[in-house]
Amino acid sequence: MKHLVFSILLSCSFFTAVNPALAKDDPKAREIMQKVEDREDGDNQENDMTMILIDKNGSERVRKIHSFAKDFGEDTHRIMFFLHPPDVKDTGFLTYDYDDEAKDDDQWLYLPALRKTKRIATDDKSSSFMGSDLNYADMTSRDLEDYDFTLLKEQEDNGHKVWLIQAIPRRPEVIDETGYEKAIVFVRQDNYYVVKAVRWVRDGGYLKYFDVKKLEQIDGIWVATETHVTKKKGKVTEHKTILKLDNVVFKDEMDEGIFTVRRLEKGL
Template sequence: MKRIVIGICVLALLPCLGWAGELTGRDVAIKMDAVDTSLDSKRTAIMVINRKGQKLARKMESCNKKYGPDERGLIKFIEPPDVRGIMYLTWSYEDVNRDDDMWVFLPAESLVRRISGGGKKGSFMRSDFANEDIEKREVDDDEHRLLRSEEFSGVDCYVVERIAKKQKDTNYSKRVVWVRKDTWLPMKVEFYNKRGKQFKTAIYGGFKEIKGIWTFTKIIAETPRKRSKTLMQHDNVDYNIGLSDSLFEQSNLKR
């Protein structure tokens, strides 16, 4: 998945002798991409959407599996009853010239729908995440520029600007990412619209080492203009569990 790793879901620590001239923005992105050394992963998640004082809660299961440089992901909604059985399947490709595939299964209609083009810019289940946020972004999907080095919430971070090479395929003119220097995980992302205005922020937390892999377990995304905030809390995270290939086939969606 291209996960804001909407995870979508990022170990080596370099000596910090000053960032200028030592690391590039692309170097930081490569370090982030190398954090998850697993072959596959599984987790449960609670997504709580708070919009204009009204709350919606959804429970889901999320699975990912790597196929060489490519990756497939499946999200299945469990609760409440009105979304139970809805599934999102993503196939993400390292080749930046190949469009990633995304499908959604709607059990009420027994229908599998492909999500492409402008559909990926739409809201993910009425949350502050977009459909594109649940896909895995490859390093070469973006141009990267190291802006500065600074602390965020008491943690030393690199601040990297990421600009999508294919602007027509995204909501965002750019993303600015605060990356921890110790674990190469994101701490904060600012999202900018096509007019260059920041309109959304995501804050990451709940950092844990699981089976030797540093992992974030919480994301809070906020869109102030919409008076909307979404909490994504991950639980029961596990790696290298031997997930079946059949789980990530289109034919599995209607079973």
């Protein structure tokens, strides 16, 4: 299953912006990121998710979601159904995450109030996903060939040795789609899991921090069961999203019919 690399943070203000044209690919860094990509994460997963949206004043909105993910050969399909609160209930989100680098991932959002399914265009993938600090591009994995990687250094983080790796988009189109000019990711050396990251947002002068607060082994597979995503301008927190996973189950089999636009519109 291809990874949703929501990973990784720290105060990385000592890193300066890099011109993508000057970036050089580092074979060691690419080898590490390939191992991140190849890490075992199960073929069929079902879980409950709590999404907590926190504004700059500390006010919270809580959303409940049920989701499924399944491998289709080298591709991964995911579907999410919003259960609560009433204003988003029955909203659904479907993603086809393709392994083929030449093929754009497909995404659909079902809006029950309009009884309409919207296909997410490439130009819209840098916009916010359901009011959270994730965008639509964050909801799929990225192709390694879209980036030049540089191993910056090794250090300790929360009692674990990590590599700090810089990722620079190779093409302006990647920046346009993701909304990120560059990223620094923290990869744990013992399990190749991205546990923290900082991303430079192209518009608005923001930094977006990803921090895996809880990482657990479920059926022998590492799962981020709590992740914080924080958007900051300078030292000021503009918004924060907390994602919590519960009832994570890895299954031997899963109905392929779950992952269709028809099922998206039908709901759970």
